[in-house]
Structures are given as C-alpha cells and as structure tokens.
Amino acid sequence: MENLLETKNLRKRFGGLVAVDGVNFSLSRGELRSIIGPNGCGKTTFFNLVTGKIKPTGGQVYYEGEDITNLPIHRISQKGIARKFQVPSIFGTMSVYENVRVPFFSDQKRHSMFVGRSIQRESHDQIMAILREVRLEQKANEISDHLSHGEKQWLEIGMALANKPNLLLLDEPTGGMTLGETRATVGLIKRISADLNISILVIEHDISFVREIESKVTVMYKGQIIHEGTFEEIQKDKTVREIYLGRGHKPC
Ligand SMILES: Nc1ncnc2c1ncn2[C@@H]1O[C@H](COP(=O)(O)OP(=O)(O)O)[C@@H](O)[C@H]1O
Ligand SMILES: [Mg+2]
Structure with a gap:
C-alpha cells in the first residue's frame, strides 16, 4: 500500500539545537498513529515541518508520493492536511x-x-x-x-x-482535559478514524491515552524516532522504559 505521508531524513536545527534529527517516518492511508515522547523531544516541530509552518534544514516530506518539502503552508493545507494546534483557536463569539x-x-x-x-x-x-x-x-x-x-x-x-482532510494532525488534543473528557476524546478519535476513512496522527505525552487508543505507536526522543510498534511492544523496550515509562516524565 502506498504511504500517504513519508519523511526522509528530516532535520530541523534551531541554532545549536537539533530539534528533529534525521526522522524517517511513514504513515499508511487510513491509519491511526500516536506519537509519544517527553516534552521538548521535537514532536511539535515534526508537525510544523510536515504542515510547512517551518522549513527543514535537511531531508524531505512526501505526501501521496509527491515531494511537498518546499511548498508554502497554504498549498500543503489545500492538499488535504489539516491540523489542530495545542491551544484551541476557535471564534469564541460565534456559535x-x-x-x-x-x-x-x-x-x-x-x-x-x-x-x-x-x-x-x-x-x-x-x-x-x-x-x-x-x-x-x-x-x-x-x-x-x-x-x-x-x-x-x-x-x-x-x-x-x-x-x-485526508490527513488530520492532532497535537496533544487532551491537554488540560479532565479524565472523563480525555476518555471521551479517545473514543471520538477512534470513531472519526473508523467512520471517515482519513489518516490521523496524534501527538500525546499521556501514556494512558496511548494505551487506550490502541494504535501503532511511534516514540520520539531527542529529535529521533527510537521505537515503533504496538503499545505492548514499546512498553517492553528497555530504552523506552528508562526514558519514558520509568520514573515520571523526564523531559528531553
Ligand atoms: N521556533 C523555535 N526556535 C528555537 N527553538 C525551538 C523552536 N521550536 C522548538 N524549539 C525547541 O526544539 C525542541 C523541541 O521542541 P518541540 O518540538 O516543541 O517539542 P515537543 O513538542 O516534543 O514538546 C525544544 O528544545 C524547543 O525548545
Ligand atoms: Mg509539543
């Protein structure tokens, strides 16, 4: 099956800091995927690169097989990539x-x-x-x-x-939610994925969210993908346990 989204050796450097460090990522059509990793590990920067909000220092982004790395942000969104930011930006006075x-x-x-x-x-x-x-x-x-x-x-x-959209990017959609709202959001994302035949990529640092969403998981640490697999698989990985599941949430 052709990948909907693919990145090749994607890199972003901010001065002396490499926020995204050689990421090779692929997402199938219709797939639901979670990306986890402690704060400051490059997850949001990765979304910024995919959507064209910022341009990479190296590597490529392919969408439906087309190299979209150098397209302006509005052209990328016209291709069917939609994004929900960490902070909601609704029109408050409208219904x-x-x-x-x-x-x-x-x-x-x-x-x-x-x-x-x-x-x-x-x-x-x-x-x-x-x-x-x-x-x-x-x-x-x-x-x-x-x-x-x-x-x-x-x-x-x-x-x-x-x-x-064909691809929906959600950046920490349960941030600041109550436990009940978080549960409801898991159900909502699963339903959208099943009903609407779109690919969904969801960033979360809350591990229970990732367990409940039951998708394949990509783990990011220090700008790199260090592991990919089911929740059960990533849970067994020694490095993942140390940096993520271990004692609390160590930042990157
Ligand atoms: N525009 C920017 N300028 C400089 N540094 C940035 C910028 N955006 C992010 N960073 C840095 O890149 C690293 C990764 O940040 P980010 O992608 O927001 O992490 P995450 O979303 O995983 O918490 C952090 O160290 C952050 O401070
Ligand atoms: Mg973030």
Missing part, C-alpha cells in the same frame, strides 16, 4: 455551528454565483454530520466561549474536519 461553517463558507464564496439552496442544504447536512461526529450536535447553537475546555477542543477537531 458552535458557525465555527464549523467557516470552511464551507470560504469554499462556496469561490463559486458564489452558483450557490443555490441545494448546495446550502448539502453544507448544512455536512456541518450537522461533523457536529454529530464530535458529539456537539446538541450544542450547535451555543456560543463557543460557553463550551467547556474539552468541548472547545472537540469543536476545533470539527473545524479541522470541515476542511475535508
């Missing part, structure tokens, strides 16, 4: 429904002469389907600022889905 509608609206503006009732109806159905997917259907008309912290994170996942 939940309106937030998810934004990407549809900008899509339609391009063909505004042809926007008829049937297209509006179609987007409405798609928006409601997304809200169902992220369990916010009942809150469609609520002002987004009034949502709980967890619900805001789900709304942002919904906004990312409204861009109809």
Whole structure:
C-alpha cells in the first residue's frame, strides 16, 4: 500500500539545537498513529515541518508520493492536511455551528454565483454530520466561549474536519482535559478514524491515552524516532522504559 505521508531524513536545527534529527517516518492511508515522547523531544516541530509552518534544514516530506518539502503552508493545507494546534483557536463569539461553517463558507464564496439552496442544504447536512461526529450536535447553537475546555477542543477537531482532510494532525488534543473528557476524546478519535476513512496522527505525552487508543505507536526522543510498534511492544523496550515509562516524565 502506498504511504500517504513519508519523511526522509528530516532535520530541523534551531541554532545549536537539533530539534528533529534525521526522522524517517511513514504513515499508511487510513491509519491511526500516536506519537509519544517527553516534552521538548521535537514532536511539535515534526508537525510544523510536515504542515510547512517551518522549513527543514535537511531531508524531505512526501505526501501521496509527491515531494511537498518546499511548498508554502497554504498549498500543503489545500492538499488535504489539516491540523489542530495545542491551544484551541476557535471564534469564541460565534456559535458552535458557525465555527464549523467557516470552511464551507470560504469554499462556496469561490463559486458564489452558483450557490443555490441545494448546495446550502448539502453544507448544512455536512456541518450537522461533523457536529454529530464530535458529539456537539446538541450544542450547535451555543456560543463557543460557553463550551467547556474539552468541548472547545472537540469543536476545533470539527473545524479541522470541515476542511475535508485526508490527513488530520492532532497535537496533544487532551491537554488540560479532565479524565472523563480525555476518555471521551479517545473514543471520538477512534470513531472519526473508523467512520471517515482519513489518516490521523496524534501527538500525546499521556501514556494512558496511548494505551487506550490502541494504535501503532511511534516514540520520539531527542529529535529521533527510537521505537515503533504496538503499545505492548514499546512498553517492553528497555530504552523506552528508562526514558519514558520509568520514573515520571523526564523531559528531553
Ligand atoms: N521556533 C523555535 N526556535 C528555537 N527553538 C525551538 C523552536 N521550536 C522548538 N524549539 C525547541 O526544539 C525542541 C523541541 O521542541 P518541540 O518540538 O516543541 O517539542 P515537543 O513538542 O516534543 O514538546 C525544544 O528544545 C524547543 O525548545
Ligand atoms: Mg509539543
């Protein structure tokens, strides 16, 4: 099976610090994958390189077999890579429904002469389907600022889905959530992965999240991939135990 995303010897240097150090990574179509590693190990920088937010000092990024390393960020996002940041960036004064509608609206503006009732109806159905997917259907008309912290994170996942991505990147989606919200988020991500046939790459440093999501796991340490496998496999690895599962969360 052709890989959806691949990186070859990807590197990013910030002055004297090598944040991403020769990463060879691949993700299949439709795959759900977790990336774990202590704070400061280069996980977010890796996402920044894949999405084109920053440019690498070396190596390549391939998406659907095409070298996208030097494409500007908006061209990469147009190819179907959507991202949810660590800090939610929703429009607080707008309703939940309106937030998810934004990407549809900008899509339609391009063909505004042809926007008829049937297209509006179609987007409405798609928006409601997304809200169902992220369990916010009942809150469609609520002002987004009034949502709980967890619900805001789900709304942002919904906004990312409204861009109809093939690849969804989630950076610590359970940050600051309660235990209940974290559990619900695991269920939500698994459901999206099963229902929508998109690839999902999720960064987490919470080990119980990674166990529950039951995907293949990539472990990053000091800018490198040090292990890949099932949760059970990575748990057995001596280095992983020492640096990650051992005494607390040692930063990189
Ligand atoms: N724009 C930047 N300029 C300088 N150093 C950076 C920048 N972004 C990240 N870093 C450094 O790169 C390392 C990896 O950071 P990051 O990718 O955010 O780690 P993680 O997401 O795994 O916690 C850290 O030491 C961080 O301080
Ligand atoms: Mg990070």
